[in-house]
Amino acid sequence: MVQFRSPIMSWKGMKQLAFTLSKSTRMMSRLTLDNVTREPFHPMKRDPVWKSAEEAVKVLKSGDTVFIQGSAATPMVLIDAMCNYAKSAGLKDIRVCHMHTEGPGLYNEPEYEGIFRSNSFFVGSNCRKAVNTGRGDFIPIFLSEIPMLFHSGHIKPNVVLVQVCPADDHGFCSLGTSVDCTRAAIQHADYIIGQVNPKMPRSFGDGIIHESHFDAMVSVDVPLSEVETKPMSPEEAEIGKLIAENLVEDGATIQMGIGNIPNAVLSLLHNHKDLGVHTEMFSDGLVPLVECGAVSNHRKKVQIGKIVSCFVSGSRVVFDFLDDNPLVAMMSVSFTNNRSLIAMNPKVTSINSCIEVDLTGQVVSDSIGSRIYSGVGGQIDFLRGAAVCSDGRGKPIIALQSATKRGESKIVPYLKKGAGVVTTRAHVHYIVTEHGIVNLFGKNLRQRAHALISIAHPDHRESLEKDAFERLKCMPSPD
Known part of the structure; x- marks a missing residue:
């Protein structure tokens, strides 16, 4: 039989072990809440903090990975605030991940080179030039497999920017027009910022998120991005x-x-x-x-x-x-x-x-x-x-x-x-x-x-x- 001996540990060693275990517990607790089992449907015992867009994006740091919800739900106000803050704060090497987004996509402009680098799962018109001139990246991937990038840890979003409808009487918001891969990004995010817009439709299905999951909420009242119908040939x-x-x-x-x-x-x-x-x-x-x-x-x-x-x-x-x-x-x-x-x-x-x-x-x-x-x-x-x-x-x-x-x-x-x-x-x-x-x-x-x-x-x-x-x-x- 193999016997294991427990050597006598010094008081200093015991303190170090206690600190390590405590740190590990804190890390595991955060991992459990924010990275592995964050369930947007499940209310948490905390209230969201309302901030201005300018204040909300100050959580951003150099080297972070930011996921942005796309299509009609593109959170324009948060994007503008993010770009202005990153530039004024001298931030660098921020990776921006997204499906195609609407609007000008400021993070793709030459003036933000070195601050942001766009990683597109599907290239829209606002980032084609950046991708094709080497200032941005394109990830070829089946749409069905994009959530796997987050679930597998290939991409770990530090900050997620989304646009939602206001909370109902039970505290639930909706991702509205764009659930797609956004739900997966939310499940693995460290920090979620919600642009709350009464013009965002409330939809049913996988896009429900309780307001307690937002680390910051920003109130806006702006039109959603619309796509014009072109004349048919x-x-x-x-x-x-x-x-x-x-x-x-x-x-x-x-x-x-x-x-x-x-x-x-x-x-x-x-x-x-x-x-x-x-x-x-x-x-x-x-x-x-x-x-x-x-x-x-x-x-x-x-x-x-x-x-x-x-x-x-x-x-x-x-x-x-x-x-x-x-x-x-x-x-x-x-x-x-x-x-x-x-x-x-x-x-x-x-x-x-x-x-x-x-x-x-x-x-x-x-x-x-x-x-x-x-x-x-x-x-x-x-x-x-x-x-x-x-x-x-x-x-x-x-x-x-x-x-x-x-x-x-x-x-x-x-x-x-x-x-x-x-x-x-x-x-x-x-x-x-x-x-x-x-x-x-x-x-x-x-x-x-x-x-x-x-x-x-x-x-x-x-x-x-x-x-x-x-x-x-x-x-x-x-x-």
Whole structure:
């Protein structure tokens, strides 16, 4: 038997051990509350402290990691205060993490180089220049896996900036329009600052947070960031018509992004029946479809009867629709974009866009050549969920205009140098342009080239056929 001896410890040693254990206990207590088991739904026995934005951000230190809630919920007042304080206080090397944010994104400007460095999970217009000139960073990642960055410890947010609606009678606020990965960031944050805005809609689902979790609350009354609807081109309208009339069935569970093509599809579904919505985001175009009764959600298998989403972007129309509406479940992106959950629904119809497609079916969605334009996003999450959906009737769709505004073909023999493939040729199924619909699933390279050329812009078909022969060493053919 092995015997363990406990050596006699000096009084000094015992004091040091007691101090170490006490420090460890304090650290574990903080870790338990703030890093591992912080549960935003659970009230804590403390009151939030109300401060001005300028006072609230003074917790920031050099070397910190800051997470900022994005899209319509981007907390502009806190961002401005953060930038002004960091500059005046001489702070350095602050990492700013976020999905795409709205507004000017001051932390990306050259004057803040060395103070902030942006890390984008999905690149918006306010940080493209910073990313593509080396002053900012882009993290390629599936939208569904962003919460894992926080849960696994890859990213530890010291400070989180969010925008919420005012607390209800029970002290609960809501993340409103953007739950996405924000809930995960909150669960692992050291310090949470809430921009409390009565114009933020109260949503239900995973975005509920009790006011006691805020270390500082800042009262504002400012409009949310809205996304303007651009005029629809004839090509976009035709793509929407092709998808709505040929690919969306009654009883389908739909996922759509933002933009004119999804809006064109939605505007033509009013005579459909029993549609369900399980998506990562939605915008104004969904509202009239719900109001006319085309969306019932009762054939879904996940969150039956509810619209499932993780963020909302658009105008006040969609914000008002979301406000205090139990029809909508705003969930974590790890739920909305979980491929297994998506696939449980019937006739999953996923509509996504891209930048270019090569003749073998490789789809570029995040970059123009080597220039980063957006991100990986949830395209693969939903395309794969649709492809393997439980009833075998899913439709993974990539939609694009056949040519750019300058007349260049978006269906190309070779991808641009440096372009990033988001949807591989093994993932791709339906491709739609204004010239038609093709399904590449099960087709060999020769058949794929033939199919894609058939929906390319007529001005480019002859040259694409020649390029296909040069690449494949044989003529494209449907057989």
